[in-house]
Amino acid sequence: MAEFFTPERPPRRVLIIKLRHHGDVLLTSPMFTVLKKAWPDVEVDALVYDDTQAMLTSHPYIDQVHTIGRNWRKQGYFKQFSLYRGLVKTLKAREYDVLINLTEHWHGARLARRLKPRISVGFRPDKRTGLARWRWVNAFTTLYPAIQDNTRHMVEVNLDALRRIGIHPATSDDKRTLFVPGEEAEAFVQERLKAFGLTSGTYILVHPTSRWMFKSWDIKSLAATVDALASRGLPVILSAAPSREETEYMDKLRAAITQPVFDLSGKLNLKQLGALMKHARVYFGVDSMPMHLASAVGTPTVAIFGPTGAIKWAPWGVPHRVITAGFTCQPCGKDGCGGSGVSDCIMAITPQQVLSAIDTLLLESKP
Numbered sequence: 001m002a003e004f005f006t007p008e009r010p011p012r013r014v015l016i017i018k019l020r021h022h023g024d025v026l027l028t029s030p031m032f033t034v035l036k037k038a039w040p041d042v043e044v045d046a047l048v049y050d051d052t053q054a055m056l057t058s059h060p061y062i063d064q065v066h067t068i069g070r071n072w073r074k075q076g077y078f079k080q081f082s083l084y085r086g087l088v089k090t091l092k093a094r095e096y097d098v099l100i101n102l103t104e105h106w107h108g109a110r111l112a113r114r115l116k117p118r119i120s121v122g123f124r125p126d127k128r129t130g131l132a133r134w135r136w137v138n139a140f141t142t143l144y145p146a147i148q149d150n151t152r153h154m155v156e157v158n159l160d161a162l163r164r165i166g167i168h169p170a171t172s173d174d175k176r177t178l179f180v181p182g183e184e185a186e187a188f189v190q191e192r193l194k195a196f197g198l199t200s201g202t203y204i205l206v207h208p209t210s211r212w213m214f215k216s217w218d219i220k221s222l223a224a225t226v227d228a229l230a231s232r233g234l235p236v237i238l239s240a241a242p243s244r245e246e247t248e249y250m251d252k253l254r255a256a257i258t259q260p261v262f263d264l265s266g267k268l269n270l271k272q273l274g275a276l277m278k279h280a281r282v283y284f285g286v287d288s289m290p291m292h293l294a295s296a297v298g299t300p301t302v303a304i305f306g307p308t309g310a311i312k313w314a315p316w317g318v319p320h321r322v323i324t325a326g327f328t329c330q331p332c333g334k335d336g337c338g339g340s341g342v343s344d345c346i347m348a349i350t351p352q353q354v355l356s357a358i359d360t361l362l363l364e365s366k367p
Contacts, residue, residue, distance in 0.1 A: 010041060013042065016028060017046075022051075026056075029177045099112050121143070200279035210287065211289070214342065216346070218347045230261055282302065308331050309333075
């Protein structure tokens with residue numbers, strides 16, 4: 001279907017749909033850059049869950065960010081129907097020529113049918129069979145092979161949806177993820193750094209938690225790593241989300257650390273966290289959305305990986321080091337060994353491995 005549009009005859013508007021979590025949404029950011037570089041006059045919109053919109057707002061190549069409430073399904077049938085009808089009306093008014101759906105969610109298939117773009121792109125289903133497969137396949141004009149294993153980075157998988165309709169990244173820079181904290185967040189972080197007596201590019205940011213806590217490292221090993229860095233006179237700032245699980249983890253970590261550090265755990269919104277990462281010399285964390293956020297603001301990144309794919313989800317577009325224990329069962333995708341919530345492949349990683357990786361990036365980023 002790519003023959004409908006050419007550089008001389010581009011579409012007017014494109015809608016990209018990504019109804020997943022924060023990190024997944026952030027990894028779609030190169031698509032907007034690639035589209036605008038290929039079709040400079042096209043308007044490119046996004047549709048995401050409302051709680052993830054901060055990942056894309058202020059992106060210089062996105063015209064509008066539309067949202068679906070993640071809690072709509074809890075509103076009752078009539079309220080949900082009303083909200084969805086309002087969304088469809090808004091999207092119809094945009095008259096999209098191209099729709100690209102990047103998840104398995106049925107919202108994308110339904111919208112492809114309702115909005116009737118000239119080209120609608122969805123991934124080729126592997127698991128759906130029978131009527132469900134038929135309904136999915138027939139909702140789109142074009143299907144692309146969305147590789148699900150640990151052989152290709154998720155940024156490239158997303159970009160395959162564009163390649164399928166003849167749009168290829170012109171440069172490697174176009175494929176970089178992008179997050180824009182904004183002036184307000186930048187000012188907030190600069191005030192906090194000033195209060196700490198720190199300046200941009202002088203500190204190491206450690207964000208050791210994830211919404212999936214089975215990805216988190218052993219607290220004793222982490223505390224030893226933080227102490228080793230701080231004892232050298234390297235400023236360390238801690239950050240984490242304000243959830244109960246992450247707060248409990250950070251409480252235990254603070255109790256185990258013996259050296260002075262700075263702490264902004266649970267005190268930042270997503271834009272502020274991105275700004276804090278942007279001005280860090282090196283970022284250290286686990287496979288999580290904040291790791292992708294660090295990459296998207298251009299900060300050298302060290303990340304430990306356990307049950308999740310270190311190829312598919314690695315830091316992207318920045319100097320980085322990925323640390324794994326090299327277990328033969330990696331990546332298993334399980335929530336801890338035997339469903340215990342504790343991943344042996346992460347616990348086997350040593351402080352020396354992490355310190356060596358951080359030291360390498362510190363040398364590379366020496367002021």
